[in-house]
Amino acid sequence: MAVPFADLQLQYQNIKSEIDAAMAGVIRDNAFIRGPYVDAFERDFARAASVKHCVSCANGTDALYLAMAALKVKLGDEVITTAHSWISTSAMITHAGASARFCDTDGTTFTIDPAAIEAAITPRTVGIIPVHLYGQPADMDAIMAIASRHGLWVIEDCAQAHLAHYKGKMVGTFGSAATYSFYPGKNLGAMGDAGAVVTNDDVLAKRMTMLARHGGLVKHQHQIEGINSRLDGMQAAILSAKLPHLADWTKGRQEAAAIYDAALKQVEDIDVPQVAAGRQHVYHLYTIKHVRRDALAKHLNAKGIQTAINYPTALPLLPAYSRFEHTAEQFPHACADQANILSLPMFAEITPAQQDEVIRAIRAF
Ligand SMILES: *Cc1c(COP(=O)(O)O)cnc(C)c1O
DSSP states (O other): OOBOSOOHHHHHHHTHHHHHHHHHHHHHTTOOBSSHHHHHHHHHHHHHTTOSEEEEESOHHHHHHHHHHHTTOOTTOEEEEESSSOTHHHHHHHHTTOEEEEEOBOSSSSSBOHHHHHHHOOTTEEEEEOBOGGGOOOOHHHHHHHHHHHTOEEEEEOTTOTTOEETTEETTSSSSEEEEEOOTTSSSOOSSOOEEEEESOHHHHHHHHHHHBTTOSBTTBOSSOOOBOOOBHHHHHHHHHHGGGHHHHHHHHHHHHHHHHHHHTTSTTEEOOOOOTTEEOOOSSEEEEETTHHHHHHHHHHTTBOOBOSOSSOGGGSGGGGGGOOOGGGSHHHHHHHHHEEEEOOOTTOOHHHHHHHHHHHHHO
């Protein structure tokens, strides 16, 4: 039996009538750009994410740019982020005008090591972008304490962590702003590109809204120079239809993770994901470590079991950052992990039979 990495078609079939009605409504109302469906999703998502404001935008990458531009990041500033993430996190630091300072991960949770943050701070540092990677919150108490001690802002990259909690508090509510992606494969996914930046700060919300809409709140009144980053009505309606299911889907991922944990933690050479105390993981990805990762992936793929590597190269070692002349020794955990990590099939609807197929194939290897 082949096992897909994720199954978006199955998710659609399960709620087909709700999605089809949402799309038909947008077409009927000609509400393709802005309009009631976008406004409704912004309200719905703000409530779900426990924040005051949700500013929708075109994708999770733009969301990072909008947050930094609204915080007035400028040339010469430095922003600290993790060595282990998708490139959007660090690339938007550059596009906002600043320079990225990478920190190693902590060796167990795949999230930024607070001790490394402290060591990376210089007089030019203005902010920190922790990433709740794979769906596990970063160590927010330690990060917020460092930020407040040094007068830095924090933007949480929540692209993989919808509804995750740290010590009972929703991610995305710790820093000045938080960014979300609704890329189709994310825990809450649109049927195209979509994103949002959230905040409890009224001034920041207004500025991010202006920045995303050509620099103005009223047509032809451009107060500043912005960009064009819109959530379209179709995606907004689809996301509003999916949002009520997100809590159940999250539970489905957590139950699937528990099944993998129980079966795989005894297997020699496999490290299952470690969840730190007080952190609630939402398993956007279920990523194991194995010293012969490439051979294991080949074995699983040959049996029709799809896997992924998130990500094959630590950010500081990508050609895009060759100007920094970083070495693997500077980021021992992130750089060691890039050779060992393997993400297994993980989605809310995965069946015990599908998981059993994955588990038996790993045991056979
Ligand atoms: C997906 C993702 C993004 C970017 O989101 P897009 O919607 O694809 O632009 C940013 N950061 C992380 C950690 C992500 O996983």
